[in-house]
Amino acid sequence: QGKFTLLRDTRTDGSFLVHHFLSFYLRAGCKVCFVALLQSFSHYNIVAQKLGVSLTAAKERGQLVFLEGLKSCLDLLFGEEEKQSGQSSPLQFISESASDLKALFDFVRTSLTPTGSDSWKGPVLLVDDLSVLLSLGATPVAVLDFIHYCRVTVCYQLKGNIVVLVHSNEDSEDEENELIVNSLCHHSDLILWVEGLATGFCKDVHGQIKIIRRVSLELTAEQDLVQIYQYKIQDKNVTFFARGLSAAVL
Amino acid sequence: LVFTEEDKYGLYSNLLFKYFLAEGVVCGHDLFVASAKEHPDNILKELPAPLLDDTYRNERGEEATAVKSEDFQDSMKIAWRYQNLPKVEASPTTSTKFGHYYDVSKTMSPELFQSIKWHSFYLPEELSSQPKMKTRNMNSAYSRLLQSIQRIIYQEGFDGSDPQKKLKNILRIGIQSLGSMLWGDDICSSDTPEHIHSLTKFLYVLRGLLRKSLSACIITVPAHLIQNKAIMERVTNLSDMVVGLESFIGSERETNPLYKDYHGLVHVQQIPRLNSLICDVSDTKDLAFRLKRKLFTIERLHLPPDLSDTVSRTSKQDLAESAKLLSSGCGAMAIGKKHLDF
Numbered sequence: 001q002g003k004f005t006l007l008r009d010t011r012t013d014g015s016f017l018v019h020h021f022l023s024f025y026l027r028a029g030c031k032v033c034f035v036a037l038l039q040s041f042s043h044y045n046i047v048a049q050k051l052g053v054s055l056t057a058a059k060e061r062g063q064l065v066f067l068e069g070l071k072s073c074l075d076l077l078f079g080e081e082e083k084q085s086g087q088s089s090p091l092q093f094i095s096e097s098a099s100d101l102k103a104l105f106d107f108v109r110t111s112l113t114p115t116g117s118d119s120w121k122g123p124v125l126l127v128d129d130l131s132v133l134l135s136l137g138a139t140p141v142a143v144l145d146f147i148h149y150c151r152v153t154v155c156y157q158l159k160g161n162i163v164v165l166v167h168s169n170e171d172s173e174d175e176e177n178e179l180i181v182n183s184l185c186h187h188s189d190l191i192l193w194v195e196g197l198a199t200g201f202c203k204d205v206h207g208q209i210k211i212i213r214r215v216s217l218e219l220t221a222e223q224d225l226v227q228i229y230q231y232k233i234q235d236k237n238v239t240f241f242a243r244g245l246s247a248a249v250l
Numbered sequence: 251l252v253f254t255e256e257d258k259y260g261l262y263s264n265l266l267f268k269y270f271l272a273e274g275v276v277c278g279h280d281l282f283v284a285s286a287k288e289h290p291d292n293i294l295k296e297l298p299a300p301l302l303d304d305t306y307r308n309e310r311g312e313e314a315t316a317v318k319s320e321d322f323q324d325s326m327k328i329a330w331r332y333q334n335l336p337k338v339e340a341s342p343t344t345s346t347k348f349g350h351y352y353d354v355s356k357t358m359s360p361e362l363f364q365s366i367k368w369h370s371f372y373l374p375e376e377l378s379s380q381p382k383m384k385t386r387n388m389n390s391a392y393s394r395l396l397q398s399i400q401r402i403i404y405q406e407g408f409d410g411s412d413p414q415k416k417l418k419n420i421l422r423i424g425i426q427s428l429g430s431m432l433w434g435d436d437i438c439s440s441d442t443p444e445h446i447h448s449l450t451k452f453l454y455v456l457r458g459l460l461r462k463s464l465s466a467c468i469i470t471v472p473a474h475l476i477q478n479k480a481i482m483e484r485v486t487n488l489s490d491m492v493v494g495l496e497s498f499i500g501s502e503r504e505t506n507p508l509y510k511d512y513h514g515l516v517h518v519q520q521i522p523r524l525n526s527l528i529c530d531v532s533d534t535k536d537l538a539f540r541l542k543r544k545l546f547t548i549e550r551l552h553l554p555p556d557l558s559d560t561v562s563r564t565s566k567q568d569l570a571e572s573a574k575l576l577s578s579g580c581g582a583m584a585i586g587k588k589h590l591d592f
Contacts (some may be wrong), residue, residue, distance in 0.1 A: 039461075040462075068280070070458035071458060072459050074462065078400050132454070135453075135487070137447040167487060169483065173345065
């Protein structure tokens with residue numbers, strides 16, 4: 001409870017972790033607010049069905065609040081004037097010069113604050129992915145503020161969890177992105193770092209995942225626990241194995 | 251969303267662009283062509299002619315339509331690069347034959363255009379016809395282009411909003427030289443551009459439009475002119491497929507014996523990962539292209555045979571270096587000379 005998990009990918013696509021966490025939390029009966037900025041709803045739905053969860057059903061019974069960033073953005077820019085006078089879009093920072101993400105935070109807060117009739121276990125905020133906010137014009141400070149506010153509300157007040165995906169590159173020239181990633185790394189309880197193999201592309205091993213449990217944050221003078229595995233993604237599953245022991249080699 | 255990084259002189263990326271549009275004409279898709287430097291009418295006049303005499307074409311045409319009817323989903327369709335070009339030689343991975351062959355030395359005859367509807371967006375004309383437009387915190391040229399695309403999608407029913415329009419067709423959008431100065435964007439001319447978010451915002455909204463409708467889009471961008479690499483990283487993140495074309499013209503690789511049969515390299519930086527956990531990776535990542543008199547082919551890069559001992563002494567080192575540089579995969583890059591992990 002109250003954990004902040006950072007999903008980080010370098011030189012490869014870590015979105016399979018997002019799909020995993022989404023179906024994991026939905027199956028556990030948690031109320032999930034999914035800020036999906038990069039792909040459409042049907043993409044996540046199709047993959048979730050392969051993993052055994054129906055997103056449409058979850059949405060209908062109120063367990064899943066789905067913000068489809070692409071659609072919201074289109075409604076904001078091309079929608080008629082009448083619709084916008086009543087509610088403000090969570091992504092309104094795109095079309096306004098004020099670049100704070102307060103509207104987005106309000107959206108998250110209202111969707112995860114439990115109402116009287118809710119019986120879900122623990123709220124969860126899932127974001128895919130944070131780096132897109134920078135592409136849309138938000139400043140790094142605004143993004144960090146947004147995460148901070150979300151942490152206070154979701155992790156501390158509501159005792160829920162947050163899972164956020166970011167992209168990073170070791171020799172990246174995107175300084176704003178690196179700033180955000182480094183800052184989030186320091187504040188995360190668990191970091192899942194997915195990397196492409198340093199030696200190049202391989203058909204049987206798609207990459208390696210580093211699991212860092214930030215025990216050092218608990219002030220017990222212990223160091224972080226780091227575990228490294230390699231993985232291969234299949235159609236409905238991901239298999240993990242120790243380094244060098246992929247099925248192709250054995 | 252297919253994002254193409256242009257080669258230095260724009261020759262080959264233009265060719266890919268025209269292939270994309272030509273395939274649209276032959277398949278009966280609607281076209282939307284946008285450009286700031288060349289009038290779309292001229293672009294369309296120069297599309298390569300399909301090889302109609304080829305006996306393969308009929309079979310392939312049937313197979314192509316059969317595949318497409320399976321692919322018709324409500325959300326989007328991706329244009330595979332391989333759809334427009336002759337099959338990759340010496341590569342058994344793609345067993346279904348996509349697309350058609352084109353003859354680059356001839357242009358497409360106007361009769362073929364008559365069956366399709368095409369829309370154009372030529373920036374100088376648009377600017378003069380409607381001088382004032384709401385821009386909503388975005389580069390005005392991009393804003394106009396987005397509004398134009400959105401209008402066409404809505405009016406022609408590509409987004410399924412009009413239940414009366416039963417005919418499910420695809421809109422192929424081609425945008426040429428995006429990000430160049432002609433579009434009013436300064437990312438190609440300065441290191442710290444003022445409107446750093448214009449291109450990325452544009453791509454995000456375009457992505458939304460594509461996801462919402464039956465359309466596919468190819469964009470060519472003069473990536474070699476963009477100084478700020480952070481933008482390229484963000485753009486790669488926002489696109490489904492990123493292909494870079496590197497031509498050998500004027501570079502030292504032109505005389506390198508490695509590459510004597512080819513005109514350039516194809517770098518596949520990213521391939522789409524849609525509706526599934528994995529993406530379809532092919533076995534090889536080293537692709538090169540060449541432009542023969544009639545055909546534009548993309549092949550696996552074959553290293554020429556090592557013929558003599560003395561020559562190979564120095565060039566073997568180069569070969570090894572280049573071979574390492576070439577093996578860049580679906581997001582995984584070879585760095586330096588690290589040993590294999592296992």
